[in-house]
Amino acid sequence: xxxxxxxxxxxxxxxxxxxxxxxxxxxxxxxxxxxxxxxxxxxxxxxxxxxxxxxxxxxxxxxxxxxxxxxxxxxxxxxxxxxxxxxxxxxxxxxxxxxxxxxxxxxxxxxxxxxxxxxxxxxxxxxxxxxxxxxxxxxxxxxxxxxxxxxxxxxxxxxxxxxxxxxxxxxxxxxxxxxxxxxxxxxxxxxxxxxxxxxxxxxxxxxxxxxxxxxxxxxxxxxxxxxxxxxxxxxxxxxxxxxxxxxxxxxxxxxxxxxxxxxxxxxxxxxxxxxxxxxxxxxxxxxxxxxxxxxxxxxxxxxxxxxxxxxxxxxxxxxxxxxxxxxxxxxxxxxxxxxxxxxxxxxxxxxxxxxxxxxxxxxxxxxxxxxxxxxxxxxxxxxxxxxxxxxxxxxxxxxxxxxxxxxxxxxxxx
Amino acid sequence: xxxxxxxxxxxxxxxxxxxxxxxxxxxxxxxxxxxxxxxxxxxxxxxxxxxxxxxxxxxxxxxxxxxxxxxxxxxxxxxxxxxxxxxxxxxxxxxxxxxxxxxxxxxxxxxxxxxxxxxxxxxxxxxxxxxxxxxxxxxxxxxxxxxxxxxxxxxxxxxxxxxxxxxxxxxxxxxxxxxxxxxxxxxxxxxxxxxxxxxxxxxxxxxxxxxxxxxxxxxxxxxxxxxxxxxxxxxxxxxxxxxxxxxxxxxxxxxxxxxxxxxxxxxxxxxxxxxxxxxxxxxxxxxxxxxxxxxxxxxxxxxxxxxx
Amino acid sequence: xxxxxxxxxxxxxxxxxxxxxxxxxxxxxxxxxxxxxxxxxxxxxxxxxxxxxxxxxxxxxxxxxxxxxxxxxxxxxxxxxxxxxxxxxxxxxxxxxxxxxxxxxxxxxxxxxxxxxxxxxxxxxxxxxxxxxxxxxxxxxxxxxxxxxxxxxxxxxxxxxxxxxxxxxxxxxxxxxxxxxxxxxxxxxxxxxxxxxxxxxxxxxxxxxxxxxxxxxxxxxxxxxxxxxxxxxxxxxxxxxxxxxxxxxxxxxxxxxxxxxxx
Numbered sequence: 001x002x003x004x005x006x007x008x009x010x011x012x013x014x015x016x017x018x019x020x021x022x023x024x025x026x027x028x029x030x031x032x033x034x035x036x037x038x039x040x041x042x043x044x045x046x047x048x049x050x051x052x053x054x055x056x057x058x059x060x061x062x063x064x065x066x067x068x069x070x071x072x073x074x075x076x077x078x079x080x081x082x083x084x085x086x087x088x089x090x091x092x093x094x095x096x097x098x099x100x101x102x103x104x105x106x107x108x109x110x111x112x113x114x115x116x117x118x119x120x121x122x123x124x125x126x127x128x129x130x131x132x133x134x135x136x137x138x139x140x141x142x143x144x145x146x147x148x149x150x151x152x153x154x155x156x157x158x159x160x161x162x163x164x165x166x167x168x169x170x171x172x173x174x175x176x177x178x179x180x181x182x183x184x185x186x187x188x189x190x191x192x193x194x195x196x197x198x199x200x201x202x203x204x205x206x207x208x209x210x211x212x213x214x215x216x217x218x219x220x221x222x223x224x225x226x227x228x229x230x231x232x233x234x235x236x237x238x239x240x241x242x243x244x245x246x247x248x249x250x251x252x253x254x255x256x257x258x259x260x261x262x263x264x265x266x267x268x269x270x271x272x273x274x275x276x277x278x279x280x281x282x283x284x285x286x287x288x289x290x291x292x293x294x295x296x297x298x299x300x301x302x303x304x305x306x307x308x309x310x311x312x313x314x315x316x317x318x319x320x321x322x323x324x325x326x327x328x329x330x331x332x333x334x335x336x337x338x339x340x341x342x343x344x345x346x347x348x349x350x351x352x353x354x355x356x357x358x359x360x361x362x363x364x365x366x367x368x369x370x371x372x373x374x375x376x377x378x379x380x381x382x383x384x385x386x387x388x389x390x391x392x393x394x395x396x397x398x399x400x401x402x403x404x405x406x407x408x409x410x411x412x413x414x
Numbered sequence: 415x416x417x418x419x420x421x422x423x424x425x426x427x428x429x430x431x432x433x434x435x436x437x438x439x440x441x442x443x444x445x446x447x448x449x450x451x452x453x454x455x456x457x458x459x460x461x462x463x464x465x466x467x468x469x470x471x472x473x474x475x476x477x478x479x480x481x482x483x484x485x486x487x488x489x490x491x492x493x494x495x496x497x498x499x500x501x502x503x504x505x506x507x508x509x510x511x512x513x514x515x516x517x518x519x520x521x522x523x524x525x526x527x528x529x530x531x532x533x534x535x536x537x538x539x540x541x542x543x544x545x546x547x548x549x550x551x552x553x554x555x556x557x558x559x560x561x562x563x564x565x566x567x568x569x570x571x572x573x574x575x576x577x578x579x580x581x582x583x584x585x586x587x588x589x590x591x592x593x594x595x596x597x598x599x600x601x602x603x604x605x606x607x608x609x610x611x612x613x614x615x616x617x618x619x620x621x622x623x624x625x626x627x628x629x630x631x632x633x634x635x636x637x638x639x640x641x642x643x644x645x646x647x648x649x650x651x652x653x654x655x656x657x658x659x660x661x662x663x664x665x666x667x668x669x670x671x672x673x674x675x676x677x678x679x680x681x682x683x684x685x686x687x688x689x690x691x692x693x694x695x696x697x698x699x700x701x702x703x704x705x706x707x708x709x710x711x712x713x714x715x716x717x718x719x720x721x722x
Numbered sequence: 723x724x725x726x727x728x729x730x731x732x733x734x735x736x737x738x739x740x741x742x743x744x745x746x747x748x749x750x751x752x753x754x755x756x757x758x759x760x761x762x763x764x765x766x767x768x769x770x771x772x773x774x775x776x777x778x779x780x781x782x783x784x785x786x787x788x789x790x791x792x793x794x795x796x797x798x799x800x801x802x803x804x805x806x807x808x809x810x811x812x813x814x815x816x817x818x819x820x821x822x823x824x825x826x827x828x829x830x831x832x833x834x835x836x837x838x839x840x841x842x843x844x845x846x847x848x849x850x851x852x853x854x855x856x857x858x859x860x861x862x863x864x865x866x867x868x869x870x871x872x873x874x875x876x877x878x879x880x881x882x883x884x885x886x887x888x889x890x891x892x893x894x895x896x897x898x899x900x901x902x903x904x905x906x907x908x909x910x911x912x913x914x915x916x917x918x919x920x921x922x923x924x925x926x927x928x929x930x931x932x933x934x935x936x937x938x939x940x941x942x943x944x945x946x947x948x949x950x951x952x953x954x955x956x957x958x959x960x961x962x963x964x965x966x967x968x969x970x971x972x973x974x975x976x977x978x979x980x981x982x983x984x985x
Contacts, residue, residue, distance in 0.1 A: 086521075090521060092521060092524055092525070094528065142703050142706065142707045143703070143706070145707075146706055146710060147710075148520055148521070148524075149452075149453040149520070149524060150661070150706055150710070152453060152455075152524055153453065153654065153657055153658075153661075153702070154702065154703060154706065156455075156654060157654050157658070157698075157699045157702060158699070160650070160651060160654065160695070160699075161695060161696050161699050164695055164696070165696070168692045168693075173690070173692065173693070174690055174692070175689055175690045175693070176688060176689045176690065231841065232837075232841050235840045235841045236837060236840055236841070238840075239835055239840040239847070239851055240826075240830060240833060240835040240836075240840070240850070240851065240854070241835070241836065241837050241840060243819065243823050243826060243827055243830070244827070244830060246816065246818060246819055246823075247816050247819065247827050250816040250817055250818055250819065251814050251815075251816055253778060253814065254810065254814035254815075254816065255816075255827070256777075256778065256797075256798040256799050257776055257778065257798055257802065257807075257808055257810075257814075258799075258802060258807075258827045258828055258830055258831070258892065258896060259799045259802030259803055259830050259831030259896060260799055260827070260830055260831075261797070261799045262799070268837070272837070298650070299532060299535075302528055302529070302532050305525065305528065306529075309525060313521075314818075338540065339536070339540055341532055341535070341536040341539075342533070342536040342537065342540055344532065345529045345530070345531075345532035345533035345536055346529075346533060348525070348526070348528070348529035348532070349510075349511050349526055349529040349530060349533065352511075352515065352522060352525055352526040352529065353510070353511060353514045353515065353526065356515065356518060356519075356522050
């Protein structure tokens with residue numbers, strides 16, 4: 001039997017590839033060192049430029065704008081860690097901001113007069129990481145075994161409970177008439193939060209750092225942490241761990257069949273993301289000198305979500321872009337603050353309906369014919385069980401015999 | 415122990431009262447989840463809007479603490495507005511925000527639903543009031559307190575319980591006894607197959623959203639009557655708890671949602687009364703986690719194979 | 723001649739969904755280096771057998787042994803580690819990963835590179851990544867001219883046939899002892915089917931044992947060492963392709979009772 005070879009698919013040209021893979025290629029281009037290194041250098045030098053402008057003209061606002069930049073960098077850090085859990089691993093963590101809060105409060109407790117503790121930086125960092133990881137495991141161990149939407153509701157509930165705990169723990173907790181701790185126990189300061197939190201104790205002897213103003217110092221710290229997180233994310237995405245995450249997100253069943261311990265990798269993504277949010281919370285507490293319950297409202301989670309979603313789930317440059325887009329306006333327009341959540345929610349819905357993959361996203365989120373995940377497996381079994389025994393074999397034989405067999409379309413009804 | 419015996423009946427009644435509210439909202443979650451396999455985060459906020467619609471009626475029809483129409487008529491007008499308004503709102507939400515994403519990745523409609531939830535909250539907060547709004551129930555509902563031994567509850571509390579149970583029974587009859595109800599159940603089982611069988615799936619989904627949302631709206635009204643105040647944030651925690659109730663009862667299972675709601679209400683009230691009021695919400699959350707770990711298909715749900 | 727070692731031994735395997743027995747008391751032995759085909763009408767429970775062997779479903783009863791080691795009760799990812807890889811009936815490549823990354827997923831279970839290793843450029847982790855890259859080259863050996871030009875394209879941009887090839891390469895990269903192929907020729911044109919037959923043979927010649935589900939009878943007849951026929955969850959025939967083809971019970975199962983008695 002002579003066989004004619006199938007026409008081999010031609011490799012697309014570079015241009016076709018860019019067009020075809022769209023956002024993925026843009027992400028690739030924007031995360032090359034040749035783009036990122038100048039970006040970070042420029043970002044780091046920005047305040048100095050602003051200062052130079054202020055010194056040499058009538059314009060004032062270097063500190064104001066540097067503070068905005070610091071906030072942008074902070075939200076970019078948060079967006080990137082949320083992207084790890086939602087964009088890479090496909091887990092809807094709606095209690096995300098609680099981990100930011102846990103980091104803030106943990107640092108505030110070990111570095112303020114609240115409990116009369118003043119840990120050095122590295123000890124505080126260690127405690128913050130341990131505590132956030134412990135909370136992440138507490139939620140993740142039971143919840144990550146469940147289906148996706150249950151994880152969403154469990155984390156949402158967790159976020160709410162944490163907020164309540166923070167508000168209620170300004171007095172010793174009482175369970176069944178038994179009071180835990182002394183009468184004057186005040187862990188969180190209730191609605192007032194914890195004030196006069198220590199800034200980081202960095203060696204003042206370092207030639208440059210000693211004289212740097214507070215806001216500029218923290219801008220650099222945030223920027224440094226952003227660069228570090230970005231580096232880690234890029235490395236992870238390019239190696240075994242990241243491939244496993246994306247595989248789980250794209251098709252959990254196939255990932256399991258390829259030997260990926262899906263529970264372990266989900267837990268890993270969930271926990272690492274939480275720990276990163278905790279560290280950002282710690283830096284924030286030191287930056288603004290306090291830990292305040294209003295910063296960890298549930299709406300804050302949605303704020304970080306819109307940053308990730310506008311930029312596109314799974315896209316790191318997208319997350320940074322989204323962070324800037326939603327951090328700057330409230331600083332410039334007081335009116336915007338009032339309707340902030342109104343605008344955020346409208347944009348969120350609009351993006352999801354009209355461009356669910358975001359500006360640069362790489363997650364297949366578009367409507368498609370088949371359902372994903374486990375459901376499909378059962379649908380498949382059910383279909384196999386339910387299908388009448390008109391068999392593919394007959395159709396195949398006929399096809400081989402040259403008959404034209406209508407397989408896709410049902411015969412027209414007249 | 416004596417303390418327990420003395421207070422138990424009162425806590426039980428309180429629990430049944432809040433529990434019937436949870437059950438009413440839980441029905442909506444379970445209906446929508448049953449048909450679309452989608453967690454409608456905005457459902458709790460639809461409940462909140464229902465409360466505000468009812469409060470809006472009183473703002474128009476109560477002048478200087480006196481209602482311009484008789485109490486019964488007043489409540490009926492409030493019902494019409496609260497249920498009709500939220501029903502239409504639910505249909506609108508489905509049309510605009512969920513339908514375009516019906517076949518998308520599971521994550522997509524969930525994220526949209528959070529957006530809708532935040533949108534409803536912000537609209538009410540910005541347009542109406544960020545502070546709690548009082549509902550002048552004393553202008554048209556007798557403020558009688560019913561007593562039975564040591565147990566007491568206001569008339570509105572009994573109303574809340576009775577109306578909720580009535581609506582649930584009605585819904586049960588509708589879903590299991592009518593033609594449209596069987597179309598709903600068919601759609602819930604297999605949307606595609608139902609479509610092939612000539613069922614107008616879009617219409618079924620629309621009606622489901624209307625019913626679910628109207629029930630939530632009614633819940634909002636009853637909440638307003640019972641507690642005489644509504645606020646833009648009230649749907650949030652209540653929504654999560656109602657969802658918990660739906661999960662406890664087995665998501666997608668109507669009777670389960672009703673029982674789950676009552677059960678959660680009683681559990682929470684007892685835990686709050688005898689263990690710690692501050693951590694009452696945490697107990698509800700704990701109940702959710704425990705149920706999800708031990709019996710993820712819910713107490714009354716059928717196991718659906720090894721869907722781990 | 724000594725008896726070859728059974729690589730897979732399925733013993734009285736059952737799986738019920740509610741009251742329906744999708745697989746009922748199914749036993750089978752596959753020896754190393756064999757190509758065994760599982761055929762049967764739609765709904766016979768073939769894919770369920772694959773899901774049970776690969777650990778995606780848990781059996782209601784019975785035992786599955788791979789080289790004597792019990793697989794029942796192990797999580798799917800553990801079973802892969804013991805040497806079972808599979809493809810799916812309705813191709814399951816990871817659409818947003820490139821072809822290369824898809825294939826590298828196959829190496830996941832036998833390479834060691836963690837989160838810390840990857841950010842610190844820890845040499846053993848680097849080596850593991852290099853091995854994974856090198857394995858891609860080996861895994862596509864059989865499809866080189868088709869897949870090599872597409873290695874860095876996302877899998878969603880591939881043609882149907884190339885997705886199947888990617889899925890097979892991914893399974894090969896898992897270095898399995900036993901390869902489960904679920905309808906590898908479904909949706910393929912006649913030329914591609916011939917190619918598939920050639921591929922399956924060369925995989926066997928490289929030392930793999932192959933267990934496949936296939937509907938296309940000529941293909942099954944051509945490549946199988948043995949054929950197993952299932953209907954309604956039960957094994958109704960087993961033997962050489964020719965024997966099975968002539969078995970009246972098989973004809974009945976395929977074409978219905980009337981056809982069998984009339985013919």
